[in-house]
Amino acid sequence: MNIQQRTTFVKKRAKELGFLNCGISKAEFLEEEAPRFEAWLKKGFHGELGYMENHFDKRLDPTKLVPGAKSVISFSFNYYTENQQPEDSYKISKYAYGKDYHFVVKDKLFQLFNELQDEIGEINGRVFVDSAPVLDRAWAKRSGLGWVGKNSNILAKGTGSFFFLAEIISDVEFEYDSPFKTDHCGSCTACIDACPTQAIEAPRTVNASKCISYATIELKNEIPAHFQDRMEDWMFGCDICQDVCPWNRFSKPHQEREFEPHPAIQSFKKKEWEELSQEMFNEIFRKSAVKRTKYTGLMRNMKFIKP
Incomplete structure (x- = not known):
């Protein structure tokens, strides 16, 4: 396969595997993002996410993650759903309705990576789904998948922002896409x-320590008083900044069977959630991203919302 054939193959198979979009950029040091990321850390906007301070060089240089890396292939995967929770319910972010996206998306990336190896021979590379020091949004923008919105999410015309980002970093050359340069906000x-x-302290700058998603998922200690009476019934994650975004009126429901919600998510009201047992939690969220906060974390979140 020549460079053009490789590029065509990857993008065609990505579509066939259900990815919303695929773009490719040259694997190089993120010179423009380095000072921004450093300033964000120095302001303490990462809160108690101590791991964000680790592997600073790896986050900015893909060749430190994959020796000899030449390409970063970026993917978007739709999770938008028209399924809704009852009005009188504690809210769960749409991305966590179904099976944990880490497993679903990563399985598809491994399949694509293996097929690529079958086509062009032994290659060196790794797949990433929000599980390693990779600046997903920077690569998505560089690969032409969209622009960084004022809520710091990647936005794309015709699809909005309800999608996951993932990457394959490899030592293979492809045709590179042009970075997305226009801001349509x-x-x-x-x-x-x-x-x-x-939490959005300036356009494209989110103070994670003030974000409801951070408080309900990442924070392991008591929720700070800053969040009192501001949670708007979110017990896991938050979709507010995406729900109000005009570009998300173009979002279309996903076609991924694994993302279909457990019946309880569509039927439970506040009373049922408040009476949730450890056993029921395990059953409802058996393969869900909600397991990240654990049963104790979910109950803590509800008690904070309703003291």
Whole structure:
């Protein structure tokens, strides 16, 4: 396979495997992002996410993750759903309705990587699904998948932002896509205005320590008083800044069977969630990303919302 054939093969198979989009960029040091990321850390916007301070060089240089890396293949995978929870319910972010995306998306990436090896021979590379020091949004933008919105999510015309990002970093050359340079947010501040905790401190700058998703998922200690009466019934994650984004009116329901919600998510109201047992938690969220917060974390979140 020549470079063009390899590129065509990867993008065609990505579509066939259910990926929303696929773009490729040259594996090189993220010179533009380095000072921004360093400043974000120095301001303490990562809160108690201590791991964000680790492997600083690896986050900025893909050749430190895959020796001899030449390409970063970026993928987006749709998780938007029209399934809804009852109005009188504690809320769960849409991305966690079904099976944990780490497993679903990673399985597809491994399949694509193995097929690529079958086509062109032994290659060196790794797949990443939000599980290693990779600046996903920087690579998505460089690969032409979209622009960084004011809520710091990647936005794409025609699809919005309800999608996961993932990568294959390899030592194989491909045809590289042009970086996405146009910002289509314009003067809109819907996400900034809607955030109940003022976590978006400036366009494209989110203070994670003020984010409801951080408080309900990542934070292992007591939830700070800053969040009192501002949770808006979110017990796992938060979709507010995405729900209000005008570009998400173009979002279309995903076609991934593994992302279909457990019946309890569509039927349980607050009373049922408050009476949730450890056993029921294990059954409902057996393969779900909600397991990240554990039973004790979910109960803590509900008690904080309703003291």
